[in-house]
Amino acid sequence: MADTVRVRPLADEDWDAVVALERDAYTGLGLSEGRAALQSRAAASPDTCFVADVGARTAGYVLALPYPPHHYPDLTRTEGTAPALPPGNLHLHDIVVAPGLRRRGLARHLLRHLTGTARARGDERISLVAVGGTERFWSARGFVAEPGVVPVGAYGQGAVYMSKSVRAHPAPSPSTTLREVS
Template sequence: MAETVRVRRIADEDWDAVVALERDAYTGLGLSEGRAVLQSRAAASPDTCFVLDVGARTAGYVLALPYPFRRYPDLERAEDTATVSGPGNLHLHDIVVAPGLRRRGLARHLLRHLAGTARARGDERISLVAVGATEPFWSARGFVTHPGVVPTGAYGAEAVYMSRPVPASPALPPSLREVS
């Protein structure tokens, strides 16, 4: 029997797993933020931050915050609720899937959920900073680059600010659909 996949809001008991996933994904890039900063981001926008469960396991997470277009969180500072903005642009700050569960469509599952959240909020765009040479991955999902937005070194080498329109309907472009 296949395990149930569920996306839900982050709960207090999820933080050990979220911190471990974030540390494993970003420490090698020098971009790990630590528990307090991660929790501050979720506290600033709890309705746009989620965990992904596969069966009973926390298998991934997404932290997204409403930020003005062409702005992004400072990696070295906790989130201040005054920084976040109203609908318009939802900034995908972190998306991580556990290494043993990658290439199964789980990130697409999180992206679909996030797109639905952005649509329900009235956002027009989803933005992100592509790190660790992931620009081709995000380009294949409809994100376009905006050169010069992220200062050199702010998010590591090769970091680039990218965005895409929020899909107008629940049907996503083929690049974001799960492949059977």
């Protein structure tokens, strides 16, 4: 049976599900941040943070916020109130899909939505720190490794900073168009 997928802005009532998804994804890597840090990152840029619903279930989320190139959130701290940055680089801090719903295209769907959002904001690049052996996944989506940016241990063993242009490969603009996942 197929369920409808919808990407929408992250809302206050989503936090229990987001925290559980983040904990399940990152605790084994020693990278789980907890509710306060996650909420501070979303508060820094609420227009670039989304959830994906499959039917009535929160199936995944993405947290992204403006950061200068070659910079990224400190996992040991919450985001402070910083001056608003002009568009340029949108840092994809977290993208998580529920374990039972992986390998169905939901992460790609969230990434397309985020790419369209970055383009609409006027950003030129999206950056991220690939953790837990995900560099190959991100490379397949156009991200290029920039070794040496992330200090050893800051994001776990083998973490690598990566980025891609949002202008190089046009993607569909953000949409709340529903599609089916089976």
